[in-house]
């Protein structure tokens with residue numbers, strides 16, 4: 001699984017740090033997805049001993065947590081995609097509309113968050129202009145499609 005690779009990176013990081021040999025660049029720091037918004041959380045010194053327990057990228061996400069609506073959005077994304085074969089994509093707004101007819105606009109960000117969580121789970125990928133993009137940094141309109149055969 002992904003987590004194991006990340007743990008290995010962390011021990012590598014620790015040994016480098018103990019050596020005091022060279023400064024550690026951001027790129028080498030372990031990351032994991034926030035369980036709420038799905039954006040990457042990058043390892044920080046203050047989490048040295050609690051990294052395993054870190055779940056949220058921010059207090060905002062911690063407070064928000066995950067509700068039924070969020071799970072409904074994930075399910076809607078998957079069922080819309082499964083209804084469309086052949087690598088078809090959907091817009092997160094379609095999932096928002098599927099979950100709430102009137103006032104679906106307010107579910108746009110929650111729908112994007114649901115898509116990111118599904119990326120973290122390896123179920124879907126997020127694309128822009130037909131290319132797979134990093135969900136943590138993608139700006140502007142995104143599309144979602146099912147992830148291919150398991151890739152790391």
Ligand SMILES: [Zn+2]
Nearest residue numbers: 034037057061
């Ligand atoms: Zn978050």
